[in-house]
Amino acid sequence: MGTDSSLLHTPLHTLHQDFGGKMVPFAGYSMPLQYADGIMAEHRHVREQVGLFDVSHMGQVRIRARSGTVEDAARALERLVPADIVGLKTNRQRYTQFTNASGGILDDLMVIALEECLLLVVNAACKQADFAHMQDNLADCLVEPLEDRALLALQGPLAQDVLSSFDADAATMRFMDVCMLEIDGARCIVSRSGYTGEDGYEISLSAKDADRVARQLLQHQQVRLIGLGARDSLRLEAGLCLYGSDIDETTTPVEAALEWSIQKSRRTGGARAGGFPGADIILEQLEKGVTRRRVGLLPTGRAPVRHGAPLYADEALADKVGEVTSGAFGPTLEAPVAMGYVATPHAAVGTELVAELRGRGVPSRVAALPLVPARFRR
Amino acid sequence: MTLYFTSEHEWLRVDGDTAVVGITQHAADELGELVFVETRPAGTQVKAGEAVAVVESVKAASDIYAPVDGEIVEGNAALADDPSTVSSDPQGAGWIVKFRLSNPAQLDGLMNAEAYAAFIG
Structure with a gap:
């Protein structure tokens, strides 16, 4: 390499x-x-x-159940992800994550339901590990990388x-x-x-x-x-996570504000509640909340505040409450844009925080995600 | 006036004991359009190799180093409003700092235009 x-x-x-x-x-x-x-x-x-x-x-991966039915492939995949895959209609796509036993994220991915099989799209840097993970855990399926x-x-x-x-x-x-x-x-x-x-x-x-x-x-x-x-x-x-920066094995889907991707059927009281790695932790977080959350951030001025910059409660730069995980200059807003994790008491939209940049404080406001409105054709 | 170049892709236009410092066309092309430039305040004493400014593209921040020992006399204030000038005219209006040399003998270690052209190949 x-x-x-x-x-x-x-x-x-x-x-x-x-x-x-x-x-x-x-x-x-x-x-x-x-x-x-x-x-x-x-x-x-x-x-x-x-x-x-x-x-x-x-990575593009095809999953077929050895039984031949898509529903069995969907049931099998639900052992590895917190989304409702059984309920995903044919010719529809859904976003989800591979989780680990501590509720962290091994990768995030798209799942497409076709008539004969499931098609997964996974991150390039994770695709070998994802493939091995599926081979190890989906013995009842044929897992084929589409090279x-x-x-x-x-x-x-x-x-x-x-x-x-x-x-x-x-x-x-x-x-x-x-x-x-x-x-x-x-x-x-x-x-x-x-x-x-x-x-x-x-x-x-x-x-x-x-x-x-x-x-x-x-x-x-x-x-x-x-x-x-x-x-x-x-x-x-657009407020979308980059695997390895905004989400990784140490962040859970709830901390990452991705709970919208965990449908009711997989939550406590749902028809197929839990049953994925780290479910005990993730389902408890859904009910009781988390100690930190991924939020959007709008730093003042023009200097981009980037990955790794610490976030403080105020200008004294003493009370650290979080860290920037992605930051750049946003050409649409013509201003710096960022996201990061902050302690829950400081995570409300509108909270004024201070990012540290080259030793000085940059006032940065917690902002709703996406930072630029999405224009999906729903 | 003499023009010098450094292996960090900066240029210096030296006149007596003062120099204007900027980045080369090659560096500007590599960095892409700049969105932010911040220079250290006038009066700052720096040694060769220490940062005199930071330039930021969408993607990354890069330090601009003092090519030789000296004191910052002035930052290019126009860049606060339009940092893209560095990208569009790096060896003219996009200059970054004015600098007073404290050890002009250090200039001997820098490149002339011909040597720099060979350096970037």
């Missing part, structure tokens, strides 16, 4: 180079940090028009116009719907979802079709390639 020759390439590597991508190592892959326009311009383009992201480094598939994200207010020009069914989908679409002759599994807070789609397709389909999408003048830099600032404004 570390040298360029050891880095993996996605099926769009040539395209990134053709479009001037500034390639950086990320989770073992050579990935585009940005293209010629730069992070600020790319970020704004997604908020105003449409961006195309290569997220083929992410020959690419993943594209088409994000922005004009995404529907672009995608429906290839397949009109794109316009009929609502947020988190899943549909088989044909794009330039390629059969794609498409969900109406994303990681930017904008309307848009995530497109799973055969690796051999990816370069051609991406170039077809880029034929639309509204579509531009977007790198990982803008992907990070977009998701931060």
Whole structure:
């Protein structure tokens, strides 16, 4: 690892180079940090028009029950995640987490219910560990990493116009719907979802079709390639967690303010309550509350307050109440944006905290997430 | 006036015992559009290698180092309102600090334009 020759390439590597991508190592892959326009311009383009992201480094995994029924696969997966998977309708997608015995998060993921199987999309940096975790715990299922598939994200207010020009069914989908679409002759599994807070789609397709389909999408003048830099600032404004920064094995879904992703059926008193790693801790936190919470933060001034910055109750910088887990300059708000964990008594929206930046205090207000309103097509 | 360059991708325009310091076009291209610049206050004494300013892009913060020993005379106040000037005109209006040299002999260790061009390849 570390040298360029050891880095993996996605099926769009040539395209990134053709479009001037500034390639950086990320989770073992050579990935585009940005293209010629730069992070600020790319970020704004997604908020105003449409961006195309290569997220083929992410893991795609198919799960089929040995019995052959999707319901059995869903029941099996519920042993590892706190979401209601049995109740997930065919052609719908849901967000959840793999938890550990102490209620921490091993990874966060999307689960798609198809007629024959479940399809999971997991983080690139976690995919080997996730695969082993599923192999070890889902003996009643066939767990297959889909190595020959690419993943594209088409994000922005004009995404529907672009995608429906290839397949009109794109316009009929609502947020988190899943549909088989044909794009330039390629059969794609498409969900109406994303990681930017904008309307848009995530497109799973055969690796051999990816370069051609991406170039077809880029034929639309509204579509531009977007790198990982803008992907990070977009998701931060949208209040979405980055695994390894905002959530990890030491944070529970309740501390991370992700309890919306734990449906009633899996909670105390529900039809299939508990039964996932750390359920005792997580279900108790849902009822009794937690001692710290993930919150949005709006630092004053223009200086970004970044990952690791301590948060204090006041300017004396003595009473530490939390820590920033993600922070950057938000191009949409034209101001610094951040999120972090703070002790529950300081977590209410509107609470004035002070972040420490290069030895001095930066007044920072607790703000509701998302920091920029989401524009999902619900 | 003589122009010097450093291996930290900074330039110094030296006139007598004062120097104007900024980042090179190469550094500006690498950092991307800047969103914030903060210089240390006038009167600060610094040794070569100590920070004289911090520049922030969307993604990351980077220190700007004193190329030689000296005292900060002035920060570029215009950058508070428009830090992107550093990105668009790094070797002109996007200068970062004015600096009084305390040991001009240290300039001998820096590069001229030709050597810097070779350095960045």
